Amino acid sequence: MRLNAAPDVAPLPPPPAQVRPIDHILLRGEPTRPALDGRAGHMDFAEMEATLGHLAAWLAGFGLAPGDRVASWIAKGPVAALMPMAAPRAGLVHVPINPLLKRAQVAHILADSGARLLIATDARLESLHDDDVPGDCERHSESDTACAMTGGPSLPPSGAAPDALAAILYTSGSTGRPKGVMLSHANLWLGAVSVAHYLRMAAEDRTLCVLPFSFDYGQNQLFSTWYAGGCVVPLDYLTPRDVIKSIERRRVTTLAGVPPLWVQLVELDWPPEVAAQLRRLTNSGGALTPALVSKLRTLFPQADLYPMYGLTEAFRSTYLPPALVDMHPDSMGAAIPFAEILVVRPDGAVTDDDEPGELVHCGPLVAQGYWRDPARTAERFRPAPPASTYGGTAVWSGDMVRRSAEDLLYFVGRNDAMIKSAGNRISPNEIEDAALAVRGVAQAVALGVPDERLGAAVRLLLRTDSGVDPAALETDVRAHLKQELPNFMQPRDIRFVTHFPVNANGKLDRAAILADHPA
Missing domain, CATH: 3.40.50.980 (Rossmann fold)
Incomplete structure (x- = not known):
């Protein structure tokens, strides 16, 4: 089954009619309208x-x-x-x-x-x-x-x-050497068209760019805003409070972030008039938890919230329309315009509803492979499954997801991050989501650690809200997990940390976390 873009977004013309060289993007704006505003001038x-x-x-x-x-x-x-x-x-x-x-x-x-x-x-x-x-x-x-x-x-x-190489973006390299992902003019241009379209961006919008421009998500903030004729506000922030100040001073309407940043931002005191300036919040680089969604919706009631999923090798794959966020806060949504998303079994056959499978991204947003690395390119960039409408080369993400009967996707876990315990395959995200439902838990990370009897046991790392007693919270978390999760998902131990390391793109660095808590 093909997952189409959400029904509240009008269809776009076929990709060939949309493609221009990426350096044409500024020609779309009204000449006298602001395009750049920041500390270095406008x-x-x-x-x-x-x-x-x-x-x-x-x-x-x-x-x-x-x-x-x-x-x-x-x-x-x-x-x-x-x-x-x-x-x-x-x-x-x-x-x-x-x-x-x-x-x-x-x-x-x-x-x-x-x-x-x-x-x-x-x-x-x-x-x-x-x-x-x-x-x-x-x-x-x-x-x-x-x-x-x-x-x-x-x-x-x-x-x-359109297929000329325009950029090489290097992955953060949390595991192994960073890989250079090759992006064409068409990749960059169509990404801008797609995002500006489903975010409903307009010339009046002003985007605060807090994410690195070396990050595909961060770079697209430039292109999608300019495609819509809007203004970008670059910010190298030192503290989360700098974000609040810039939103106020630069009349920002759009803010893109990753989960660790949102966790910091919702812990701050926002002047109501500043929070009300924001028209849209977008998230990628990790799933939003239902608890974090609730906090964002409470803090920014006038802003549309767009949970999104992407990978550098195919830019962006899915988004959840704001109208569905309250009913499906843990969903990745459905395919963005110009993307075809399939959920498949190991043999390439499409899964049934609610059956976990690998997310495969097909279509013109697929990158050209890894720079000078044919071996790793062959592992990730492979022929599209037979069910694909586009065909050609697809990105086999390595991410396990499931598709609901409503055609919405839900993240299950990374193939290489699943915890294999006593013959069971356990998604760390499922344990983390359950822990985050307990009042007082600010962040949670579940790891698999060596265990002679089980092969791997679950270790749960928690960061508490300010002023919470860890001993009492551990009792509450264990009680909640026993109520919500089967026995084989129960953590062997729970440890408390003061912070979680993030990689250069601001996402949780699970490799570094595992290295700090190996056994």
């Missing part, structure tokens, strides 16, 4: 387009070959906002590097991508050793780049083919 769409032309010409002036890679390791601001379009306009491929990464990770990305040019802040350039940077890779400061794009020669919009 520009309207005409000024942004002119600046983009200068930056692209400066990049082209290095004489690199078409398709050469340009890496950026910079703070949010005009340069970071324009680089994803300037490099492709110059015939180059952009490789954004998360500012939170360290020297060794950056060195791997530079070497793996074969970057010929690196643009970074002065401090980040100084942190690199000579052998961290390929010998044929030039280094330039962000400040020099910002000066170069204020005038001089200009490049017009490109005529790039």
Whole structure:
């Protein structure tokens, strides 16, 4: 069965009618409307387009070959906002590097991508050793780049083919080496069209960009907002309170986040008039729990809430329309426009309703594979299941989900994260959701740890709300889990932590958590 976009969203024309080179995105905005607003100043769409032309010409002036890679390791601001379009306009491929990464990770990305040019802040350039940077890779400061794009020669919009490579986005690398996901102009453009459409974005919207632009979710905030003719507000925040201040000062209407950020934000005191400014909240990078959904709905009653699911290899797969959130708070929703989502058994056959299976994403949002890594590409990018309408290459996500009779998807767990205990396959998310239903639990992570008798036992890690007594809470949690879950899902032990580590994209780093609590 094919899962179509939610019925409250009108259908879009077929993808070929929608595709433009990604550097054309600013041409959609009214020239005098604001396109960028932040600490580094503001520009309207005409000024942004002119600046983009200068930056692209400066990049082209290095004489690199078409398709050469340009890496950026910079703070949010005009340069970071324009680089994803300037490099492709110059015939180059952009490789954004998360500012939170360290020297060794950056060195791997530079070497793996074969970057010929690196643009970074002065401090980040100084942190690199000579052998961290390929010998044929030039280094330039962000400040020099910002000066170069204020005038001089200009490049017009490109005529790039839809399937031309535009960007390589590196996964966070919580397990193994980071992989470079290859994205075409069509991938980026159709992602912008799809998201702007189902979020119902308009020219009056202002998006606070708190997520890294190296993260596909974060980068799409730029493209989808500009596609709708709206304004982006980049923010490198130090504390969650900086988010509240920016929403107030910049008249923000749209905020995208990941679960660890929402957990922090709902614990703050929001002035009612500031919370009321927000028209929509979007979530990806991990499932929202029913308890967190309830807190968000209470704190932001006037904002539409969009739970979403995606993976870098296919950008975005599903979303849950706001009208369904209260009735189905733990659902991933259904397919976004231009995505075909199938739930299949190991043999590729489509599952029955409520039968767990692997989520397979088909259609034009599927990336082109992993950069210079045919072996891992063959593992994840495989022929679409026979039931696919699109056919061709699909992304086999490795995520286990189930489809309800109402055609809504529910996350079960990662194939590689399932806890196998005494012959039972246990989803950590099911245990975590049950624990989070207990008053006083702020966050929960379930792990599988070695056990001689069971093979693996469940360890439950909890972070409490402020002022909660851990001993009393453990009693309450155990009582609730015994009532809600079968015996084989009961945790062998419960431990309390003060915080959970997150990766460079702000998502819970389960590999690091497991390393801290191995046995």
